[in-house]
Amino acid sequence: MGSASSAISPTLRGAFRPFFLGAALLAVVALPLWAAVFSGANVPAPAGDALAWHRHEMIFGFAGAAVIGFMLTAIANWTGRKLLAGWSVAALAALWLAVRVAFLFGEPGMAMVAEGTLFLVVAGFAAREINASGNRNMPIALAVALVGAASVADLAVIARLIADNDTGWRAGLALIAVLMSLIGGRIIPAFTRNWLVKVGKAPPHPVMPTKPDLVIVAATALLLGLWAFGVAPPLLGWGLMALGAAHLWRLSRWQGWRTLADPLVAVLHLAYLWLPVALLLLGSGVIDPALPRSAGVHALGAGGAGLLILAVMSRASLGHTGRPLAAGPMLTAAYALVLVGAVVRVIAAAGYWAGIAPIHLSATLWAGGFALFLVLYWPILTRAHISDPAR
Template sequence: MTHPTTTTPSQRQPSILFALGFRPFYLLAAGLAAAWIPLWVMAWHGHFTIPSGFSPVGWHTHEMLFGFTSAVLVGFLLTAIPNWTGRPTATGLPLAGLAALWLAGRAVMLSGAVLPWQVVAAVDVAFLPLAAASMLPPLVATRNRRNIAFPFVLIALALANLALHLDAAGIALLGAEATRTVLGAMMVLLVVMGGRVIPFFTKNRLPAAGVGGSKRLDTLATTTVVLAAVLSVASPLTPASGLAALAAAVLLVVRSIPWRPLAARSVPMLWVLHAGHAWIAAALFLHAALDFGLDLPASAPDHAFTIGGIGVLTLGMMARTARGHTGRPIEATRMMIAAFTIINLAAIVRVFGPIAVPEFQVPAIGLSGLLWASAFVLYLVEYVPILLGPRVDGRAG
């Protein structure tokens, strides 16, 4: 009699990493966040030169947007789309290929000064369109109109990435406009996704809190954020841009009130998401203040959004979805509570430190970078075994 072969978790380990999109891309994003910011801080202080074809600030901006944030977005979408459609996205070898292409992009961005810019651009820009192509079939097959826009947003981001490469090569001077376009597009993405998941998660966890919401208010807030994003590119530092940013900030605050953020303060897996949403509103308030002529550091709104909005929200979602998709209770350990606290401190130091004490800008960069990296190191310590290990309930994924 032939007995069925039993596969142990350790034997399955090599393929587990590529069982679902969140596994490799959350791991890669967290690793980049922990390593690249200290690297940037040391380069900014002049300890060494990053051999990139971009300026130092350009490299830093590019890698945070098209290295870190793009990895989180792709990992999240490759994981969410099967839930939305009931059909799989890239797994196994195709997923490994996407991860390898992302790594190749990071490598050429580090060594761009010794490579033809066309090679650097081709390798780096290819990631998002190929990731989008892997997402489209299940969305198209199931006529999922609600989410069909996401792959096309990734393609639009890839075009903006190409504009940054052309700018670095001195061919088309579109770097500032392309960067503002990417920041605006990512803000809109997070506002849309936050409006879906934050009240949903809060209502499920705290049914007695009376979590509510308004689709009309959501639509108005999102539309105003889109307008603010467009005007930040088309008419920056003008009263029109400032008014749009101020209106968007107020609407984000108003729409979040029925989500009961104060009721979520005792649940770390929830308050981190509410905090990330609040940072987006703070970024828009700062943007409006700058447009109206207040004497603020020019980078304050962008760091409120990138460190606070993107950083806090993505760390919270990476922690939550990795536990949920591996069959674990969606609870924050003490280590992750520390990580959530530290990344918010990183944003506070970087944004408000130089506002309160202008002479504090140089040490604020170093301290904020250390805090940011520490938060993602804590994530890696806790989540590497989770991301590399099988689901605890024995299911696939």
């Protein structure tokens, strides 16, 4: 599959490099394009159903790229095996890009085949590495495979190969939430504990997941799975709201208020806070169908997934290239832009700010945060590790 030798282009020395750049570039390009199309501007529009394009690209294109980049890089740490690099990474990144181009220009069928192949290959590689090392992270590989299945289902609807329904994109969003719950539940308390110890903060410190955490993750998968498949009795709504409260309790155990001096750690807690907010909004929408479901969807997508992806990409990129784990003013501003952009979008979706102005404002702020990420991280992600004498 390749190795991270000095003969390989720095941009291909780890999947996090091209996939994190791709995710950020898609955020900067696709969201303003959608806002322009939504407002009726005379711009080149995505072929076919523009709303379906927007949903798919944000869930499976943007978030999907971040998940792939993170997993294919983290798996080397999980298993102790070689980091995927070189032409293998280039081929996967090219396949991801081919999906974006095919879908944008009105070929959802071609995009379906290419994206299904991409997620299948990534999940298969991850499963092979995890199985060979006896690692415990097989559920994450399974989740990635299911994201690929949801993507294929969504594109099959868009290509009119199967009956029109929302199951594909809703399942994709639900799986992203499950990954947030699973991976966030590991890295947030761990990074928080490490920082508190480093700066000499007195115990108690956050602990790694316990049985209640596992129950909450399992309940997240179950209840959001029912939501994805359109099961909507009032009991599910109350269950989602109770789950939101459980995630708030879980987050409170991680002591995020003690990390405000370090934006690189504090932003992880702010991002995770969006998950219970989204669950409360989704649950309310199930109980009372008159309430707009879009508020919960955007709280989960633009808020939770968007901010957590930015937080993880910025931190992982620093760590994997040998740079200090510190957030300067520009990175902190990027976090703030994405956070405020998500807040504006949820307020508008909930019906408290009418008109096209909040849509444009939220898109500008949110995309602006990822534009700042690109300015800061393009040179980091396209250059060798800081310890490399050949850099």
